Amino acid sequence: MAVHETLYEVMRQHGITRRSFLKFCSLTAAGLGMGPEFAGKLAHALETKPRTPVIWLHGLECTCCTESFIRSGNPLAGDVILSMISLDYDDTLMAAAGHQAEELLEQTIEKYDGQYVLACEGNPPLNEDGMYCIQGGIPYVEKLKHMADHCKAIVAWGSCASWGCVQAAKPNPTRAVPIHKVIRDKPIVKVPGCPPIAEVMTGVLTYMIAFDRLPPLDRQGRPLMFYSQRLHDKCYRRPHFDAGQFVERFDDEGARKGYCLYKVGCKGPTTYNACSTVEWNDGLSWPVKSGHGCIGCAENDFWDKGSFYSAVTTAGFSAGAEATADKVGGVLAGAAAIGVAAHAAASVVSHMTGKQSEESSNG
Amino acid sequence: MASTVTPNGFSLDDSGQRVVVDPICRIEGHLRIEVNLDESNTIRNAVSTGNMWRGLEVILKGRDPRDAWAFVERICGVCTGVHALASVRTVEDALGIDIPRNANSIRNLMMLSQYTQDHLVHFYHLHALDWVDVVSALNADPAATSQLQQSISSWRNSSPGYFRDVQNKLKRFVESGQLGPFANAYWGSDAYRLPAEANLMAVAHYLEALDFQKEIVKIHTIFGGRNPHPNWIVGGVPCSINVDQVGATGTVHMTWLNMVSDIINQSIEFIDKVYIPDLKAIASFYKDWGYGGGLAGKNMLSYGDFPLIANQWDNESLALPAGAIINGDLSTVHEVDTRDLEQIQEFVNHSWYSYDDESRGLHPWEGVTEPNFELGPNLKGTKTNIQEIDEGAKYSWLKAPRWKGHAMEVGPLSRFVIAYALGREDVKELVDSTLSELGLPLPALFSTLGRTAARGLECTWSAHKMREVFDDMMANLKAGDVATANMDMWEPSTWPGDVKGVGMVEAPRGALGHWIHIKDRKIENYQAIVPSTWNASPRDPAGNIGAYEASLLGTPLVNAEQPLEILRTIHSFDPCLACASH
Amino acid sequence: MSSTTAASGPGTSSLKPVYVYEAPVRIWHWTHAISIIVLSITGYLIANPLPALHGEASNHFMMGYIRMIHFIAGYVFAIGFAVRIYWAFVGNRFSRELFIPPVWSREWRGHLMHKIKFNLFLTRKMEKTVAHNPLAQVAMWFFNVLVGLFMVVSGFALYGEGLGVGSWADRWFGWLIPMMGSSMEVKMWHTLGMWLLIVFAIIHIYMAVRSDIMGRESCVSTIIGGWRYWKDDQP
Ligand code: HEM
Ligand code: HEM
Ligand code: NFV
Ligand code: SF4
Ligand code: SF4
Ligand code: F3S
C-alpha cells in the first residue's frame, strides 16, 4: 500500500490551489453555520489527515441518495469522491464488477479494519431470510452486518437507512428495516431525507473527516447542525402563515402570491431538515419555494401519516381506512352528543314509568 | 436442457462453462447475469436475474390516488420523476382530468431535461469505462490529445495544458495507491481499443460531465422544488407562474424563467460539443464490434411521449411517436393499445411471484403482485447462498411483460427506430447523418453500439427540443395564459365510484406504463410495467427470452475471467433494477 | 361563589350538608373548564385555519394571535393542573379522589358496578354519594388526569419545537417526540386528545345537570358553592 497522503496534499495534486482550498474551507464553514475561526481549523485538519476509506453499500432503495450526492455544488461531488475520501466500494459508480468488486470489500477490511466509514443507502429486508435484496447470491443484510463489524462508524443516508422509508410503508411486505435495527454496536449518524440535500450529505462527510469525530447528534441520531430546526421555523413564507394568508388550492390567487402552503398540506411545521435554509441544487429552490408543500420526507414514517394534501393532523390509523384526528374526534363527539340525548330521553321515560310503578306499589 | 431454440428464435445451450457476474455494477439496483460459454468463450446461454423487490404495488393499495405519485416516484431516483409523471397521468386518465397548456409544457420540459441529464450521466459515469481504459490515459501525449479534441469539436477545454493537468491529477491519484472507484476493474484487457489520447480525453470529460450534469436538473428544481424527486400534482404542476403581478418572486418568475432558458443553452452546448463528438470518436474505434443486438431491430416498442398539444395522445401530437415493430419488419409500425386486455400482459412462471394460473398472463388492470420466493431443483448453492441459479424454474424478482405474446425491447433505440420507421424527419436526419459519418449501414444500429449511439442522439434531440417547448411556453405566457393546474376534480367527493386509468411515459430507459383501478376514492389496484422490466425480463411460459438475455447470445469474450463484453452490452441498456421490479 | 351560601343552601333533607369542594378546587374547576374551551377553539383553528386573509402579510397576525391565545391558555391549563395536584396533598379528603380512584376497595368497586347498572337502566335504586360518584371518578381520572396530563406534555413538547433545541420545554418534554415516532404523530394525538376532552365535557355536563334534576343530592350548586346537600333522609 502506498503512503497515506493528506486530503490537502491530494487536493493540491488535483490542481486545487491553496487559495481555492482555503476558500473551500471557509465556504464549508459557512455552510455549516460556523464562523471564520472554524474555517482555519478545518483547513488545518484537512492538511494533516489522510484520506478516509468509505464503503458505500446499497440495499433496498431508489438510489436517489447517490443521485442527490452527485449534485453537491460545494464541495463538488467529484472532489469529494476523488480527493477527500477514498471511495473504495460503491456498486453504483465503481468500475469493477462481479467477484472483482466483492474482493474489494475484503481488501478494505484487511487494510483498514476499524478505520473505514460505512455509508449505507437503502435498507435490508428481513422477510424471506433477507432474499428480497440479494447481492452476490447472499442476502444484503449479511453483507451489511459483515461490513459493519469492521467499520469505524456508519452514516445512514436518507430516509431508507434512517427510518425505513417507502418500502417500509404499510404493510411493509419485505419487512425492510432501518440500519439501526440490525446494527446495534456501532455509532450511526442518520442523514434523513428522501433524498437528503446534497450539501447536507457532503457537509456531514466533510465534518467527520476534517474533525475525525461524529457531529453532535440530536435525540434521534441526526446531526444537530442540519436537523435541529423545522422548515417552518425558517420558511420564507412564514410571515404569511402568521398573518393567516394561505393557499386554499393549487394555482389560486394566494399560490401566485406565494402564500403559506399549510392548508394544502405543508408538513413544514413538523419536519426537521435544512431545506428552508440550505435549499436544493446550489441553493436554488426547495419544495415550498416552488409551490408544493413539504411532504415531510425527512421524518420517520412520513408515508403513513395520511394524505400529503391535508393539514397536519391527518393520521394513518391504517393504510386503508385512514382518517384525520378531526374526523375521528368529530365522530366521537357526535356519538357522545347522540348518546347523551338518547340517555336523557330514556331517563325521562324511565323516570315516569318508575314514578308510576312506585305509585302503584305504594297505593 | 442442453440445447434448444426459443419461440422468439434464439438458440440456447447451457452445456458449457457457467460464468456469473453479480453484482453488475455501474447500474441502478441489483442485477445478476449468468452465462454459459462454449469452448471458444462465446456466450450460448444467458440468464438475467432481478435481485430486489420492494413491493410498491402492494404498498399502494388503499391509498389516496392523489398521493400515489410520491410513492411511485421513489421507485427510482435515477430516472427521477418519470414514475411520478406516469402516476399523475394515470389518475388524470381515470378521472378524465385535462391539464392546462403551461402544465403540459412544464411537464415536457422536466422530462426532456431528465433525458438530457440521465443520458449524459449514463454515458460518462455508468457506461464509458466499458470502452475507455482509464489507466491507459496515463500514457497519452497531452499535445496529441489537444489536437484530437480540437479536431472533433470546438469545446473550450482543449489546450495541451488542460489535458496535462488532467493527466497529472490522474497520475497522482493512481500513484496514491487509493484507487477508489477505479480499483480492480478490467484495465488492460485486450477488449479495450482506444488510443491513449482518446482515453485521456474521455477521462477529462468524465470529470467535466460530473460537474455539469447537476446544472441540467435545475429545471426540475425551479418547477418541482428540487432534484432528485421533484414535486407533482394531479391536474397540472404545483408551481404557479407570476411574471408581472404583485408577489411574483414568491413563485415562478422572470428570473427563474431566464435561468431555465440559460440551462437549456448550456445543455445544448455541452451535449453537442462534448457528448456527441466523444460518442462518435469512441464509436469509430469499435465499429466492427457488432455484438449485442438481441431483440433490437426485431421486436421494439414505444408508447410515445411529449405531447406538444396538451391532452392529445396521438402521433400527431407526440414528439416521439408510439408504435411497435415485430419480427424485424420496419415497414409496418403496429398500433399499441395499452387498454386492450389481450395486448400487454405480464407472466410470472419464471418470476418470484404467484398467479392462480401461471400459464396465463394478466393485463395490469387485472394484475396481481403476490411474492413467492422459490428456487429450482437445479440450483447450485442454498437458498441464502446462490452459486448458480436454475433458470428452468423461477429465477427473478421481475415479472415477464409481453406485447401480444412477444418479448419486446424498449429504450432510446426502440423510440428512434419507430420514429425513423414512421418517417419522422428530425429523427431520420440525426440517425442518417451519424451513420453516414461513421460509414455504417442502418442495421448497424441493432447492436450494443447502436443502443449507445441512439441514447446519445436522443440526448441532443431532447436538449434541442427543450428550446422549442420553452419558447412555446413563453409565447403562451405572453398571450396571458398563466394557469398551471386544473383543480376542478381535486376533491375526491367529485370522483366517480369505480374507474380505471392508464398513464404512459417514455422514460429514459424506455416504455413505462402505470395502470390504476380506483374504487371508492381509494386505490384498489396499482400496477407498473417499467422499461427495465421489459428489457431485463426473465423467460415466459412459452420460453421466449427477454432483451438482456437475447442480446448477450453469440458474443465472444476475450477473457472469461474479465467479462467486459457482458458489461458493455448490459450497460448499453442502462439497467435500472429498482425500476424493473419495484 | 363564596362558601357562606352553604349554610342557607336549598334542600329538603334534614341531613347535614357536606363541604366537598374547597374554594381552590372550585376556582380551578372553572378556570380549567374555560381554558379547555379556549384551547379547543384555538387548537381547532390551528389545525383548520380560517379562510385566507388578503393584503400585506405585515398587516395581519391572525394565525399568530390564535396561536398566542392557545399558548397562554395552555399555560393556564398546565399551571392550574399543577396547583390542583398540589391541592390534592393539602386539601380535604375529597380533593384527592380525582387522582386516586380506590380501585383496590371492594366496596368502591361495588358502588361502581351499581352506578354502571343504574346508568344503563338496569337498576332503579339510587345510591347517595358524598363526593364523586365512582363512575364519574373513573371517567374523570381517565379524561382529566390522564388525557389532561398528556395534553400538557404533548403541548409543551410541541411548544419546545418552536422554542428550539435545548430550550426548557424541549429539555423537559422533548423526549415525547422520538418516543411517539415524530412530531406529526404527536400533533395527531394532541388533536385526538382535544376531541376526547370534548367528549368528556359533553357527557360530564349532561350528567351533572341530570344528577341535579334526578339525583338525591345537589350537584351543580356543589361545584359552584362547595356544599353537598341532600334531597331526602333515606340512607
Ligand atoms: C386541553 C388542552 C389542549 C387542547 C384541547 C389543545 C388543542 C390543540 C389542537 C387541536 C392543536 C392543533 C394541532 C394540529 O395542528 O394538528 C394544538 C396545537 C398546539 N398546542 Fe395545544 N391543546 C391543548 C393544550 C396545550 C398545551 C397545554 C400546550 C402548551 C403550551 C399546547 C401547545 C400547543 C402547540 C405548541 C401547538 C402547535 C401549534 C402550531 O404548530 O402552530 N396545547 N393544540
Ligand atoms: C358548564 C360546565 C360544567 C358544569 C356545569 C360542571 C359541573 C360539575 C359538577 C357538578 C361537578 C361535581 C361532580 C360531582 O361532584 O360528582 C364537577 C366536577 C368536575 N368537573 Fe365540571 N362542570 C362543567 C365543566 C367542566 C369541564 C369543561 C371540565 C373539564 C373538561 C370539568 C371537569 C371537572 C372535574 C375534573 C371535576 C372534578 C373536580 C374535583 O374533584 O376536583 N368540568 N363539574
Ligand atoms: N427502467 C427504468 Fe427507470 C427509467 N428510465 C423507469 O421508468 O430507471 Ni430508474
Ligand atoms: S431515502 Fe428516499 S430517496 Fe433515498 S434511496 Fe430511499 S427512497 Fe430513495
Ligand atoms: S409554507 Fe409550510 S413551512 Fe412555510 S410557513 Fe407555511 S406551513 Fe410553514
Ligand atoms: S419534503 Fe423533504 S425535501 Fe424538504 S421540504 Fe420537505 S423535507
Ligand SMILES: [Mg+2]
Ligand atoms: Mg409491476
